[in-house]
Amino acid sequence: MEIKDILEPSEYESLNQFTPDDIEWINGRINTRRNGEPGIECVVRGKNNDGDYFKLTPEEIVRQYYAYKLITEYGYDKEQLSLEEPVLIAGKTIDTDKRIDIAVFDSEHKKIQMIIEVKRPRITNYHKNWEGEGSTPYQQMYSYCSQKKSQLGVLVNGVSTPEFYDFPYFENQLIIDRFPQNGEDIQEWKDKRRFTLKQLMQSDRLKTETLKDIILSVEQKFGANDSSEKAFEEIKRD
Incomplete structure (x- = not known):
């Protein structure tokens, strides 16, 4: 069993962030779960609480890749990474249906630095509802970051360069192509970023989106924490 057997053919062919060595590394960790389904030994957690392998899904393939890269390329310890970090409601109850995919803690493990x-x-479109989910990928990221006061929010799919958003508004994408190194000051990391002409063109949203599209994406931000359907109603009717 290999990841090409889990992903759709078009997905496997589009894994632009994966090198052949990355694919080989993940394939080497694939095993069979007790129920006969494909599973994987997690780079952070090993096996689950029952001693079985974690279920291998398309999302898990991407998550294992980024957890692996954070450890091997960016210097984070396994102890700094929390997969399936619980989400608290009003700081009291845990919503078992909502878990943070990867929470990256600071070196002292006191606060979450990245979500x-x-x-x-x-x-590929983080501002669209997919597969019956109640919120968009961006809204999910924004909601978790706002609650946890994370310094950075990141959206990844294994195809595109990660999208970074920063505290406190998590609204404007940071045009940067790498994660901060463990211990690197976030402001210095942002200041060091260099722009290519292509990135500058990509960051000019009016070249690829209408003003209405941009305003509606702002509405998504508010919708992450507000169930009201009245916001921006005049624009929607245009």
Whole structure:
């Protein structure tokens, strides 16, 4: 069993962030679960509480890749990464249906520095509802980051360069192509970023989106924490 057997053919072919060595590494960790389904030994957690392998899904393939890269390329310890971090409601109760895909803690493990929302490769539009989910990938990321006061929010799918958003509004995408190194000052990391002409063109949203599209994406931000359907109603009717 290999990841090409889990992903759709078009997804496997579009894994632009994966090198052949990355694919080989993940394939080497694939095993069979007790129920006969494909599973994987997690780079952070090993096996689950029952001693079985974790279920291998398209999203898990992408999550394992980024957890692996954070450890091997960016210097984070396994103890700094929390997969399936619980989400608290009003600081009291745990919503078992909502878990943070990857939470990256600071070196002292006192606060969350990054929250990474992981999607399967075919989910390429982070501002769209997919597969019956109640919110968009961006809204999910924004909601978790706002609650946890994370310094960075990240959206990944294994295909596109990760999208970074920063505290406190998590609204404007940071045009940068790498994660901060463990211990690197976030402001310095942002200041060091270099722009290519292509990135500058991509960051000019009016070249690829209408003003209405941009305003509606702002509405999504508010919708992450507000169930009201009245916001921006005049624009929607245009």
